[in-house]
Amino acid sequence: MILDYILRRLGLLFFMVLLLSIFTFSLSYLFPGDVLSNLSGVSNTNFAQSALLEEKYRVNSNYFIQYIAFLDRILQGDWGVSFASGDSVFKHILDLIPATLELSIYALLISVVVGVPLGILASAYYKRWPDKLISSTAIVGYSMPIFWLALLLIMVFSLKLGWFPMSGRVSLLYEIPASTGFILVDILLADFPYNGMAMLDALHHLTLPTIVLAMYPTTVLVRFTRESMLKVMDQSYIKTARAKGLNRGQLIIHHALRNALLPVIKQIGLQFSTLITLAMITEVIFSWPGIGRWLIDSIYQRDYPAIQGGLMAVSLFIIIATIMAELTYTLLDPLSRNQAHGKV
Amino acid sequence: MHLLDIRNLTIELQTAETTIRAVDRVSFSLKEGEVHALVGESGSGKSLIAKAIVGVLNERWVITADRMHWRGVDLMRLTPEQRRKTVSQDIAMIYQDPSRCLDPTAKIFNQIAETLPEVATTGFFLKRNRARKDRVKALIHKVGIKNHEAVLDSYPHELSEGVCQKVMIAMAIARTPKLLIADEPTTALESTTRAQVFRLLKSLNQLKNMSILMISHELEEIVNWSHGIHVLYCGQMVEAGPTQRIFSQPRHPYTQALLKSLPDYEHGLAHKEPFYALKGTIPTLQHLPIGCRLGPRCPQAQKECVVAPKLSKHHGHSYACHFPLIKEVK
Ligand SMILES: Nc1ncnc2c1ncn2[C@@H]1O[C@H](COP(=O)(O)OP(=O)(O)O)[C@@H](O)[C@H]1O
Ligand code: SF4
Ligand SMILES: [Mg+2]
Numbered sequence: 001m002i003l004d005y006i007l008r009r010l011g012l013l014f015f016m017v018l019l020l021s022i023f024t025f026s027l028s029y030l031f032p033g034d035v036l037s038n039l040s041g042v043s044n045t046n047f048a049q050s051a052l053l054e055e056k057y058r059v060n061s062n063y064f065i066q067y068i069a070f071l072d073r074i075l076q077g078d079w080g081v082s083f084a085s086g087d088s089v090f091k092h093i094l095d096l097i098p099a100t101l102e103l104s105i106y107a108l109l110i111s112v113v114v115g116v117p118l119g120i121l122a123s124a125y126y127k128r129w130p131d132k133l134i135s136s137t138a139i140v141g142y143s144m145p146i147f148w149l150a151l152l153l154i155m156v157f158s159l160k161l162g163w164f165p166m167s168g169r170v171s172l173l174y175e176i177p178a179s180t181g182f183i184l185v186d187i188l189l190a191d192f193p194y195n196g197m198a199m200l201d202a203l204h205h206l207t208l209p210t211i212v213l214a215m216y217p218t219t220v221l222v223r224f225t226r227e228s229m230l231k232v233m234d235q236s237y238i239k240t241a242r243a244k245g246l247n248r249g250q251l252i253i254h255h256a257l258r259n260a261l262l263p264v265i266k267q268i269g270l271q272f273s274t275l276i277t278l279a280m281i282t283e284v285i286f287s288w289p290g291i292g293r294w295l296i297d298s299i300y301q302r303d304y305p306a307i308q309g310g311l312m313a314v315s316l317f318i319i320i321a322t323i324m325a326e327l328t329y330t331l332l333d334p335l336s337r338n339q340a341h342g343k344v
Numbered sequence: 345m346h347l348l349d350i351r352n353l354t355i356e357l358q359t360a361e362t363t364i365r366a367v368d369r370v371s372f373s374l375k376e377g378e379v380h381a382l383v384g385e386s387g388s389g390k391s392l393i394a395k396a397i398v399g400v401l402n403e404r405w406v407i408t409a410d411r412m413h414w415r416g417v418d419l420m421r422l423t424p425e426q427r428r429k430t431v432s433q434d435i436a437m438i439y440q441d442p443s444r445c446l447d448p449t450a451k452i453f454n455q456i457a458e459t460l461p462e463v464a465t466t467g468f469f470l471k472r473n474r475a476r477k478d479r480v481k482a483l484i485h486k487v488g489i490k491n492h493e494a495v496l497d498s499y500p501h502e503l504s505e506g507v508c509q510k511v512m513i514a515m516a517i518a519r520t521p522k523l524l525i526a527d528e529p530t531t532a533l534e535s536t537t538r539a540q541v542f543r544l545l546k547s548l549n550q551l552k553n554m555s556i557l558m559i560s561h562e563l564e565e566i567v568n569w570s571h572g573i574h575v576l577y578c579g580q581m582v583e584a585g586p587t588q589r590i591f592s593q594p595r596h597p598y599t600q601a602l603l604k605s606l607p608d609y610e611h612g613l614a615h616k617e618p619f620y621a622l623k624g625t626i627p628t629l630q631h632l633p634i635g636c637r638l639g640p641r642c643p644q645a646q647k648e649c650v651v652a653p654k655l656s657k658h659h660g661h662s663y664a665c666h667f668p669l670i671k672e673v674k
Contacts, residue, residue, distance in 0.1 A: 234402065236400070236439070236441065236444045236445045237444065237445050237447045237448070239400035239401075240400055240437075240445040241447065242400070242428060242432075243398045243400050243428070243432060243437065244432055244458070244459050245428070245432030245433070245459070246458065247428075258449045258450070259447065259448065262449070333449070335448055335449070335501055
């Protein structure tokens with residue numbers, strides 16, 4: 001039955017990716033300009049080159065054949081070349097996505113490590129001062145626009161105090177060979193004498209963007225965890241377990257936490273899509289060389305092949321992350337595990 | 345000394361506009377080793393009283409009582425922590441909605457095991473574990489579950505309501521409490537296990553001197569071994585007294601109606617003769633009639649009944665009615 005559910009989820013994944021590919025494919029025709037150059041990224045061609053491209057992109061066949069050719073190229077990693085740089089879009093994406101992922105993953109980690117315990121704490125001190133303090137701080141963080149927060153932090157910590165740099169991933173002093181694309185991992189892997197200093201420098205660069213990006217998901221998790229805990233603590237089975245003789249600590253550890261945190265896991269997964277969107281803004285502000293900044297630059301420059309490729313890559317990531325989160329949640333929750341066959 | 349002694353217990357629900365009084369000045373007491381029955385139509389507030397004693401009602405309910413003494417200690421005056429300790433040590437309850445009272449994400453074994461009293465065993469970890477397992481197994485056999493392996497390894501939603509109820513019973517008797525409150529403990533069970541559960545409770549009462557407050561519709565099951573009956577209507581105690589007296593001389597029209605609705609009461613029911621039942625249904629708490637709450641449904645009602653009757657007491661038999669029935673001599 002659980003296998004059945006996983007298959008169903010994979011089926012859904014397949015259809016969503018199919019739709020996504022159709023959408024991306026049609027963008028070439030919807031964008032202004034020549035279809036052929038939108039698809040390939042090559043403009044100002046002479047006659048011989050045009051003939052070659054026409055043959056490759058099958059623009060003279062019907063749409064279906066063109067779509068199949070498009071899928072074939074996508075699968076082979078030929079995503080066209082960027083108008084702006086003339087380099088392969090696929091290579092750009094491969095180079096840039098780790099930086100975005102790294103930032104998002106750290107931000108998500110921070111938000112889980114900070115948000116969930118704070119939410120639990122607030123619920124444990126419901127309506128007393130720790131709860132009031134945490135809840136009102138969360139509201140403030142929740143309603144603060146992140147570019148404003150980013151500018152505030154830059155003003156205080158970069159310009160005034162000079163504690164943290166305001167842009168980039170690592171100081172230009174250090175030449176880090178990119179193997180995984182994750183800067184911290186790369187530094188660990190690269191074996192040179194200033195390893196520790198480079199690490200410290202990279203962490204310094206990471207601090208502000210991570211804080212800015214983590215703010216929103218942290219406040220969401222604080223509020224969600226608190227609500228979830230309060231709801232669970234009000235359930236009959238908690239009251240009766242208490243009457244059975246369990247003290248407050250046992251109650252929370254043995255019964256409340258597991259029931260309350262299951263929906264939180266689902267929520268963490270759902271945060272990922274919001275996070276990627278917010279990461280784009282953060283990347284622009286902090287000149288973080290990730291896919292978000294590149295995508296926004298491409299939009300400004302009307303670099304259609306890059307926009308298509310970037311959109312597709314980001315959407316793919318979000319779809320996969322969402323489905324993974326759902327799967328984890330279902331595998332962990334005995335109730336939904338049992339009802340899995342009833343879900344789409 | 346009374347084991348449990350309750351005076352004027354009132355339970356109210358605080359809503360945005362009004363307060364709804366679901367239980368109105370109910371008093372009763374219970375001695376050690378006694379079995380008492382709390383009867384009344386569904387919705388009359390039986391479960392609320394039981395939950396108020398154990399202290400598992402939500403914050404929304406306001407509970408007041410002149411006294412709620414447990415072995416001379418007023419539960420209402422204890423701090424929540426002291427109260428939890430006292431109650432969990434001496435009182436256990438079988439809840440009416442078993443599946444909602446079990447943690448949906450914990451296996452049955454763990455839920456029963458954590459109810460077991462801490463025994464100061466000196467053995468090794470493994471040995472202690474073994475002992476716990478055996479005790480859980482023994483408990484679950486006692487309540488009539490045979491395939492213990494499968495049940496103990498399940499989550500509540502994987503079991504039927506009947507099995508959940510049996511698990512609740514096992515948990516309730518795990519600590520051999522001084523008082524067991526059984527809130528319709530057999531509603532979800534089939535008739536053979538029903539009898540088995542009643543036998544189990546009876547033997548616990550007789551062998552372990554455990555007092556029982558039984559909330560049940562099955563009057564015929566408990567009439568032989570209960571000491572007192574308390575009849576509740578719309579949150580008010582309408583009649584209370586020793587079982588035999590209530591059965592032989594019910595004074596309140598509502599009690600009489602309850603007794604008459606028993607299939608073999610008076611042995612007078614001919615083949616396919618309709619059951620005796622009061623007309624109408626129990627009024628909702630928002631629309632209580634003035635005066636005697638039974639008024640609109642009462643066959644005896646007269647003009648005086650618009651004034652609420654007071655509880656009068658004769659020889660430990662109390663009732664609240666202006667026109668009590670005097671049993672006609674046959
Ligand atoms: N959670 C609740 N919210 C509102 N009203 C309730 C709630 N629980 C019980 N009641 C009301 O309290 C009254 C007594 O309920 P209950 O004690 O469960 O009756 P019984 O156990 O005798 O069937 C009923 O009229 C019911 O409508
Ligand atoms: S007081 Fe009147 S209405 Fe109420 S039970 Fe007695 S006779 Fe019936
Ligand atoms: Mg009930």
